[in-house]
Each structure stands twice: as structure tokens, then as C-alpha cells.
Amino acid sequence: MKVLRSTRFLTTLLAAAALAGAAFAANYSLWINGRTGGGVAGNYADFTYWGPAGTAAGVNKKAVNWDGYNHVSDTNHLIRNALDCYCTGPNWCYVAAHSAGNLQIGYALSLYGGTARYKKNATPGSDGSCANSDGTTQTGWNIKWVNVAAGAAGGSELANAGDWALSEPLVSDLKTATARAMYDHNNTRGKMFYLWAGAKGTAYSFVLPGQDDEAIAYHSAGGISGSGGGSYCNPSDWLCNDLTLGTAPAEGGKAKWTNHSVVFRDTAEAYNHYTNGNWQGTVGLVRADMVNNAK
Template identity: 30%
Template sequence: MQKRTLLLALTTALTLAFAGSISAQTYTVFIHGKSGSNHNGVGTTDVNNYWGSSHNSVSGSKIFIGYDGTSDPRTYGSSRAQTNITTGLTNYCKNGKSCKIVCHSAGCYAIEYWLSNLGGTASSKGFSITKVTALAAASGGSELASALNGITFGFGGNAMDKSLIVGTARGAFNHNNTGGVGIYHVPGYKGMIGASLILPGEDDYAVAYHSSCGYNKAGGLDKCQASLTQSEGIWPFNSNVTYTQYSGHYRAPSLSATGLYLNHSEIKNEGWR
């Protein structure tokens, strides 16, 4: 009888421990950016292969949140970013489960918008989100989208393109409100002739450092750090201008202020940071 009682107690303890390990599961959640494809889905499949093999730089359990890559990342509905982010993070970042988020380009725009509009901190809403690794964040917009809108008199581009107009992106939400979650930026400076003539400062051929580093205003910057003051304008009319990162935004600690010599696509491999 004593052996049976002891065996039952041991079995119960092991069952509870196993259940606890499941409930404490940690996930890496990937959120993609602008694309010509529909990546709609929430789960372990990277629908239409946005990330390719780049997600292999991250170990452990992975979840992919996808949506129509031509749509405005601020919108809700079928195949829309905000709806699928809500579904994905509710399923995988609550009730004893925690997650780290890896976003790329406009995917960072999408998750930052979501966090800003939570109505409180993520933890107060029951979410356990350790951090956001923001790869080439487009949450500050892109001058390429602004140029496209300008030369076509507002008729060119899809909903995603229009959302990425610099003034639109910067005015879309309170960038200082991250829901209490740290946004860790990973910028690249491997530009491209043509695009780099339009993008100010360092760029990865799609977004400039003012966006990919989370600065509080647009400008031509070549460093990613908490604060930067530089002289702008033609002498003798030049003046010092100071740029600071939005509250809750930081350079990823594994980087120097220079950033990485990677382009907009290559930087998708840096989700491990």
C-alpha cells in the first residue's frame, strides 16, 4: 500500500511538472513586413515563405504571424495584421506562455502600433512579451513611399505603400508608448544606388536610420544611439539638431552605433539578437 501511494504521488508530481513545462513554453513570434504576397495565417507555418531560411538563426519554438503584405499594417479584418497579431499573441503569449517578437520592416510598424493601442502595458493585459527585436523597422516610414506618392500625385502604390509615407507613419500612433515592452533596433547600412539618393543618411535601400533606429524625427543620420546632435544646413545658416530615440526604443545591445553592413533583406537573418 505504501509503495502504491508513493508511486501515485510520484506520478502525480511528474505529471504536474510536465504540464508546468508545457504552460511555461517560450515562443519566438515572427511578424513580416511589406510583401507582394498574402502570408495570412497564425501558427508554425511561414505561409508563402516570407522568412525563407532566415528564421533558422533562432532556436526553439517558432510562431509566424502573417497577413496580406500589400495591406495597411494598422488595419483589422480578414488577412489583416492587427487582427492576426491579436490572435497570435493571445494564443502564444498568455496563460503561462511567454514570447519574444522578431519583426521585420513594416512588421515592426504593425507590432508597435498594436502595443501603442493596447490601452495599458502588455503585462497588465495578461501578455508575457519579453522584448521586440526590430529588424530594419519601417515604423518611421520610408522616403521611397513618400516619393512614390509624390510623383504619382497620390495615385500610385497600394495600401501598404501609402501607410509608409513618412508623415503618415510618424503620425499614426504614439511611438513613445510601447506597452512597457522594449523595442530593440537592428539597423543596416548596405544601401543601393538610386534608393540611397532618396533615403537620407545611412540606409539599407528601403528604410533610413531615422526609422530603423527608432528616432523621434526624420533626418539624415549615420549612427544608431540614444541621442545624437549634429550640425545641419549650409553655413552660416546651419544649426545643431538633436535626435533622440523614442521612449522604450533602444539599439540592440549586441550592436555598435554603426549598425550592420547588411541590406533590407539580409537583415532578416538577425532575429537571434
């Protein structure tokens, strides 16, 4: 009888521990900024880049701040810190990225998404890193999907032409040939990338082919594969091939990167590249989607 009672007691304790672990599981919404930065690195509550911090932007939103200035290779550890903190163990993440933030999450998944990651306790220190929860590891991160506003994974012709400060290390990363060769864009570790492409370009963005949002052309924002950028437009423009919705190849047959799907194509040419410190541009559309679906 004593053995039976001890076994039953142990079973009860294990069940209680499992329930306690489940109770602490949480979902998080990670926001990865683009060029120019804006928030303090390691401070996941600093939404300076995006807009008012009190604005709804998905469940348990966190700002994954990096300086938006230095090379992706030199700053990507900040993104991996956040993914380790909030997307391991019982916790899951939704990721939203803007502009060069697209390069950051793509780089992290392609190059590190198949590596062993220590499960973390989701309680970051001042440097943005978290302590191990139980000493065990897992492969990659628990990510449900990635939303991208004005994605720069394909680079920008503005970087090619020297329209941005050439002293910025990030600008060299944003050259179209460099951005497209930086990592395997098809290797998303099975995670879907949902894309929002703006088209409110201006006369001074003539160096950008096809439709653009003043900084990024459709070939990049639309996830078009290949070693160089092409000219892609809205269906109303007969001068270049259409950027198609979903995962289908663009008009003319050029494929999108694997697991990349265009959710929004700016046929009204109403959205530009910039947040304007108030969640604007295509970022506003992504924010609305995060509110509705990142729960």
C-alpha cells in the same frame, strides 16, 4: 481524521494541478513579416517570407503572417491573434519583426497592449486564432522583448516619393508623416525594442536621407523620434549627425523613442534590406540573436 485527510487530499490535488499548469508553460519566438507578405495568414508554420522553415530562429518559432499589402489597421488583428495565442496565460514570447512588421507590433502594443486579453490555449485553428484556456483575462501580453530588423516605424521616403506602387494601401501607411502619427511610438507597454539598422544603400536610394539599406533610412531603423525623418549616418560620415548605439539621443540631441535601443549600426555598409528568401540582410543578424537569446 476524515476532514484532515480530505483537506490534505485537496491540497495535494491543487499542488498537482499547479505543477501540471507549469509544465505546459512555454516560450515562443514570433516572427512578423514586412511589406509584400509571403506566407499564408494564420499558418504559423509558413516561413515563406523569411527563408527555409528548418532554419533555427529562436525557441518554438512561429511565422505571424499578414499580407504586407493592406493597411496596418486592417491587418493588425492577425498579429493580435498570434499574441493572444502564444503570449498569454503561462506562456511568454520573444518577438522579431522586419520592416513594416515594426509598425504592426508597435501598433498592437500601443493601442491594444493595455486591454483585457483572454488567455488562450496555444492551439490555433486554421484561421490562426486560439480558444480560451480557462475563461479568465489578463492585461496585454507576456512579451520579453522585441527585436527589429530594418524597422519602418518611422516610415520611408520611398513611400513619400511614390517609388512603390501607389495602389498598395500599406504604402500610404509607410509615408513618414503617416507612420509617425499612426500610434504613440513611445508607448511600448514597457517592452524593449532592440534595433538593427543596415546601411548598404545604392545610388537609386538617394531620396533616403543619411545612411540607408535601400528601403529604410537610419532615422526609422534607428528609432529616432519626432514628426519627420532626419538625416543620420555612421560616425565616419561627416555630412550628417551620427546614429548612436543604445538608447542615447542621436548626435545633435534628437531622442530615440522610449524603450528603443540600437544594437547594430552598419558601419561597414554591408547589410541591405532584403531577406532574399534566405534570412539575409539585417534579418540574418536578428535571427542569430534570436537563436542565442530567445530560449
